[in-house]
Amino acid sequence: MRSSLKFTNKLNMLSEMECESKFQILEYENLDGATDVETAFGLNIIRQSGIKLKQIRIMLEDSSVKLEPGSLSYMKGNIEVKNKSGGLIGFGKKIISSKLTGETAFKPTYSGTGEIFLEPSFGHFALIELEDDEIIVSDNMFYACEEDIDVNAAMQKNISSTFLGNEGLYQTRIEGNGIVALKVPVPESEIFKCILINDTLKVDGNFAILRTGNIEFSVEKSSKSIIGTAINGEGLVNVYRGTGEVWLIPTKNVYKELKMSGASEINKLQFEQDR
Template identity: 40%
Template sequence: MAFTINNLKDNNNVIIKEQLGGFTVIEYKEDLSSTTLSEAESNFYMSKSNMRNKQLMIEINNSEVMLSAGAMQYMVGNIEMTSGIKGVGGLMRNLMSSAATGTSAVKPLYKGTGTILLETTYKYLWLIDVDNDHIVMEDGLFLACETTLEIAVTARKNLSSAVLGGEGLFNLSAKGKGILALEAPIPAEEAVVVELKNDVLKVDGNFALMWSNTLDFTVEKSGKTRMGSAASGEGLVNVYRGTGMVWLAPLMQYSSGPGQIKGTVG
């Protein structure tokens, strides 16, 4: 059994942005499918603004990957797709985690040998080599991963402060060793990484995209007193304490205060 995918990697309109293991990020220089003048004008300015279609290609060789539900565009080769749910108990656990994180209850598994192409996106694709680590992700970032990673639901360590700040109580996390692909609102080169060593990071807004599970994440008043918070002009802040790393998106557009999304870039 053999196959060849033509006019993809060898297309002059395609750039290979990044490759990690069997994961490849493809970027299309321009959208050549314009049929009207307004579409052509829009595509021109989007391209100049770095708003280009991107696509994740995953090549597996007698291995298995997990995708976000509905992410697959097409696949070639001897690949079997399953729901990844084992029995009624597994479905109930997935439904509970789905309700907690706001993600799909079904994250399909693809096993075998072949190539999988995911749906195109104008967002930015990050490839992360998780090396015996445990990373917590903001909601909606997960796109795909090797199943050598354990994708699980992580509860906030201070639930009362999360409720106070209008935050969700749970997040997805990736634990172990393997490749993780995220669909992010900013390019990876724009992210600021803060490394804490028994210290504290306070963030006014949901600018943190990922953080180490070793950190205590809470939502607190920006000042020790109500008067102090009022004087600072900021009511609540996201606080990360301990030892670990936090990935920040400084150019994201949020209104003041945790959980208040105003708009996103890309």
């Protein structure tokens, strides 16, 4: 029987998904390691604010996963690490894709039997399983996946999405079969996973972070003409058409406003103290 790592700090499992490998999102209940007043003060604020440290755990059983470079924290077991370039052609494709999307070109593969823990973070994670499907995600969301998943670049399919969608000419495409771990801007409980069945979704803002590959993305004027809108920048909406899934994070702007107002208050207090 394969042994498992044991922890003295209580961890809660937020979610779990299993295919060839098992992925878990863990959450530390408390951080009690302060040894000075400054750290203790910071931890107390974190505790009162309900901010939790999270970590992804991957359990391999004669299976393989690919990780974002630099994401590994530690691992246990009979696990071999390889960097696969895919030959000269594959090497060229990875370099081009990384330049277009901002993703790292080479993602090391970890194969064998054991446990892998990724770097802990105060950010948020989500798991999704692909079944011979593809998703288009915002930049820097990819974190880890099973070996049969491919991460590459997807070009925008129309002029409006390229120049008016604020997403750039290329986005990150993740395709294949298996589990994908994503870094997401908000807790998964605040992600609205909108299912479209030959339908249209119009979003006033850039808070769609994921769509399945068969969803068509464009930018349109909320009424009819897009020409005048391109000049004055008003009345544009992001439009998603087809059958599939779109992930929306409507709370994104709330956090942005809170962060800006918080920074303003800190600057104000600092100014008063310096007077």
